[in-house]
Each structure stands twice: as C-alpha cells, then as structure tokens.
Amino acid sequence: MSPVRKSPTAPGRDAGPHEAPEPPASVVTGIVLRTRRGHSVRLQRRTLAVTAVLFAALVAVAGVTLTTGDFELTVGEVVQALLGNGSGAADFIVTTLRLPRLVTALCVGAALAVSGALLQSLTGNSLGSPDVVGFTNGSAVGALLVIILWHGSMTEIAVGALIGGLLTALAVHLLMVGRGLHGFRLVVTGIGVSALLLSVNSYLITRATWQEALEAQTWLIGSLGNRGWQHANAIGIAVLVLLPLAFGLSRRLAMVEMGDVTANALGVGVARTRTALLVVSVALAAFATAVTGPIWFIALAAPQLARKATRSPGPALLPTALMGALLLTVSDVLAQRLFAPALLPVGTATGTIGGLYLIWLLVSESRKSRA
Numbered sequence: 001m002s003p004v005r006k007s008p009t010a011p012g013r014d015a016g017p018h019e020a021p022e023p024p025a026s027v028v029t030g031i032v033l034r035t036r037r038g039h040s041v042r043l044q045r046r047t048l049a050v051t052a053v054l055f056a057a058l059v060a061v062a063g064v065t066l067t068t069g070d071f072e073l074t075v076g077e078v079v080q081a082l083l084g085n086g087s088g089a090a091d092f093i094v095t096t097l098r099l100p101r102l103v104t105a106l107c108v109g110a111a112l113a114v115s116g117a118l119l120q121s122l123t124g125n126s127l128g129s130p131d132v133v134g135f136t137n138g139s140a141v142g143a144l145l146v147i148i149l150w151h152g153s154m155t156e157i158a159v160g161a162l163i164g165g166l167l168t169a170l171a172v173h174l175l176m177v178g179r180g181l182h183g184f185r186l187v188v189t190g191i192g193v194s195a196l197l198l199s200v201n202s203y204l205i206t207r208a209t210w211q212e213a214l215e216a217q218t219w220l221i222g223s224l225g226n227r228g229w230q231h232a233n234a235i236g237i238a239v240l241v242l243l244p245l246a247f248g249l250s251r252r253l254a255m256v257e258m259g260d261v262t263a264n265a266l267g268v269g270v271a272r273t274r275t276a277l278l279v280v281s282v283a284l285a286a287f288a289t290a291v292t293g294p295i296w297f298i299a300l301a302a303p304q305l306a307r308k309a310t311r312s313p314g315p316a317l318l319p320t321a322l323m324g325a326l327l328l329t330v331s332d333v334l335a336q337r338l339f340a341p342a343l344l345p346v347g348t349a350t351g352t353i354g355g356l357y358l359i360w361l362l363v364s365e366s367r368k369s370r371a
Contacts, residue, residue, distance in 0.1 A: 047310045047319060054322035058106070061329050065102050066094055068337065101224050103232040105332050105346075106325040107239045108224075108288045109298055113324020114246050114317055115284035116299030117306070118277050121253050121315045123186050126361060129300040130165075130285035133190025136299075137197035138168025139289040144201055144216055148208045154230050154290075158238075161290035165282045168193065173278075222295040222347020224332050231291045238287035246280050247317055253277060254314035295347050297354025298324050300361075 066078045071093055073081075080086040081094035112130075119135075120128045130136050142164020146152035152160065175189050201220065205213045252273045255263045260270050285299065302324035303315070309323070310316045328346065335349040 044310070044312065047312055047316055050306075050309045051319050051322060054319060054326055058322060058326050058329065061326065061333060062102055062106075065329065065333055066098050069093075069098070070340075096228075100229045100232040101227050101332070102329070104227045104235055104291060105224055105329045107232070107235040108292050108295065109302070109325035109328030110243065110321035111235065111239055111284040111288040111324075112295065112298040112328070113302035113306070113320045114243060115281045115288070116324075117303035117315050117317060117320045118246060118253065118281040118284075119299075120303050121257055122274055122277055122281075124257070125187055126304060126365065127187045127300075130281065131294065131296050131299055132187060132194070133172060134194035134197055135165050135168050135172075135190075135282050135285050136289055136294045136296075137194045137201065138171075139165035139286040140220060140294050141197050141200050141204070142167075142286075143219075143290050144204045147216055147219070148204055148212050154234055158234055158287055158290040162283060162286040165286035165289070166279070168197065169278060169282045218345075219293040221345045222293040222350070223345035224292055225343060225345065227292070235287055235291045238284070242280055242284050242287075243317075243321065246277075246284070249273065249277055249280070250315055250317050257314060293347060295328065295350055297350040297357060298328055300354060301357050302327055 063075065063078070067073050067075060071089070073090055073093065077086060077090045078094055081091045082099075084091075086094065116129045119130055119133070120126060122128070139161040142160040142162070143157050145164075146157045146160035150156065172186070172190055172193055175193070176186060205216050208216060252263075252268050255266050255268045256270060256273055256277075258266075263270050263273075288295070303320050305327075306312075306316055306320040306323040310319050312319075328350070331349045331353070332346045335344040335346050
C-alpha cells in the first residue's frame with residue numbers, strides 16, 4: 001500500500017494537526033498575453049482553434065461566391081480582378097456585382113451575430129435576440145418611414161433605422177422598469193412590442209403607392225440582391241466603429257454575467273455598462289436592418305452556436321462575429337445556387353431555418369424548466 005502524502009501548506013513544512021491543507025494552485029489554461037501596462041488577456045486554445053476554422057471556412061465560402069454563378073470564373077481570374085488586372089467582363093462581375101454583395105453579407109452577418117450575443121448575455125436568456133424582442137421591427141419602422149414618406153437616401157434610411165431601434169429599446173426598457181433585463185418576462189414583452197410594430201409596418205405599406213408598397217414589401221423580406229458599394233460601405237463603416245466598442249466592453253460584459261453584486265465588487269459600473277452594451281447591440285441590429293431589411297435567425301442562433309463550439313463560459317464575440325458572417329454567407333450562396341434561376345431572397349432562407357431552430361429552442365427550454 002502506498003503511503004499517504006500530505007498536502008503542502010508552505011515550502012519546507014507540513015500541515016499541523018489543526019491546520020487545513022491549502023488547496024492546490026489553480027492551473028491557468030490557454031495562452032496568457034500581457035500588455036505593457038500590466039493587463040493580461042487569456043486566450044483559450046479551443047477558442048483560437050474554432051476562430052481559425054471559422055475564418056478558413058469564410059475564405060472558402062467567399063471563394064465559392066466569387067467564382068460560381070451564371071458566369072463562372074477561375075480563382076486566378078478572381079484574384080486578377082481583385083488586384084485590378086482582370087479582363088473587362090471578369091472585373092465587372094467580381095468588383096461590381098459579386099464583391100459588394102459578399103462584403104455586405106459578411107458585415108451584416110457579423111453585426112447581427114454580435115448584436116444577438118450582447119443582448120442574450122445582458123438578459124441571461126437564449127431567446128434575447130433583437131429580432132425576437134422587437135428591436136429589428138422597430139428599426140424596420142424607422143427605415144420604412146424614411147423610404148415611404150421621405151424617399152430618403154441610404155444614409156437617411158440608416159439614421160431612420162437607428163432611431164427606430166433605439167426608440168423601441170427605450171419603449172421595452174420603460175415597460176420593464178423595476179424588473180430588470182432578466183428572465184422570460186423580457187422575451188414576452190418584446191414579442192408583444194414586436195407584434196405591435198409589425199402591424200405598424202403593414203399600415204405604412206397600405207398608405208404607400210403601388211410602387212412604394214412593392215419596394216417596401218421586398219425590402220421587408222430581407223435580401224442581399226442588388227446590393228452595391230453604397231450598401232457595403234455603409235454597413236462596413238458601422239461595423240468598423242461598433243465592433244471594436246463591443247470587443248472593448250466584452251470583459252465588463254463577462255463580469256456583468258456573474259451578477260450585479262459581483263460586478264460591482266469588481267469595480268464595474270453595472271448600469272452604465274448595461275446601457276452602453278444595449279446601445280451598441282441596438283445600433284448593430286439597426287444598421288444591418290437598414291442595409292438589407294430584416295434578416296431573421298442569425299442574431300438568435302449564431303451566438304449560441306459559437307458558445308457551443310468554443311465551450312466558452314463568457315461571450316466569445318470574435319468567433320460569434322465569424323459564425324454570423326458564415327451563416328449569412330452560406331445561406332445566401334444556397335439561396336442563389338439551389339433555386340436558380342429563381343431569385344430567392346436570403347431572408348426567406350434564414351427565416352425558414354430560423355423558424356425550425358426557434359421551435360427546437362423553445363422545446364429545449366421547456367424541457368429544462370420541467371427538470
């Protein structure tokens with residue numbers, strides 16, 4: 001029989017009869033990066049691996065998007081067109097038709113995914129998505145008002161969508177005063193607000209001319225068709241501004257997930273952090289909606305799929321952004337290729353998949369509540 005080993009309490013001495021043995025030192029997993037100011041960032045190896053896989057998958061899907069279609073191109077022709085040395089036809093197809101659509105899909109998917117991740121973390125509810133709690137429909141109301149009443153430009157539509165989303169968030173917040181942003185109550189309140197806003201959208205369409213109503217209804221489906229550089233630039237600028245803000249606040253978000261008491265003890269201003277994250281979440285969803293119209297499923301599913309893939313206890317925003325971009329880009333490719341020559345909006349594809357996913361999620365949540 002092997003001898004019993006004593007747990008060390010200090011170097012060079014054993015624990016006394018009345019001393020409790022010290023717990024073993026915690027093992028730090030992953031890679032720790034230290035800045036010059038003394039701050040440290042821990043990167044999990046699994047998160048890095050998942051991020052690399054998602055990025056590689058995005059590159060592959062981007063290659064398929066740029067090379068396939070009614071006019072097929074080789075990888076070499078696409079590279080030459082991207083470098084500005086392609087033939088006239090290849091250059092037009094890549095830089096004028098396919099590349100703006102691809103950039104728009106990547107940016108919109110990333111924006112929606114990060115928006116959903118922030119809101120789900122703030123509410124502590126897997127159903128806390130901007131398209132479920134009404135923020136997307138609020139953005140749609142603001143954009144439709146600009147489209148139908150003022151015939152606004154892309155910039156004006158984006159501003160209208162942002163105002164509509166922020167006003168919807170304010171309305172939901174006022175309805176939840178004193179109850180906090182937690183639990184199933186927020187989802188139920190948001191669903192009610194979303195239904196009300198959906199009826200407002202329908203009313204606005206009835207007051208429009210036939211041509212305006214047709215354009216508005218097409219926009220409400222959610223589509224990446226006919227998206228040019230003005231759309232890609234608009235959502236690209238929004239992503240370049242808002243995603244760094246979200247990434248910068250992600251550490252505070254992880255502390256807020258521990259609870260208000262713990263977050264306050266760690267020096268985090270919970271109220272200010274929640275407000276800032278909510279504004280960033282609404283802004284990301286609003287700008288994405290302004291560019292493509294409401295696109296469902298991405299904000300709901302991408303954060304959860306990224307968390308399951310990385311097994312991260314906190315919000316893994318970079319893998320989440322890549323997951324959202326991948327889901328939307330793949331959905332767009334499938335909608336274009338499987339139903340050709342019919343032009344199927346990507347919102348139809350994501351809405352169908354999202355409906356099935358939402359049913360599965362509701363059943364899973366119901367089973368967990370019974371357990």
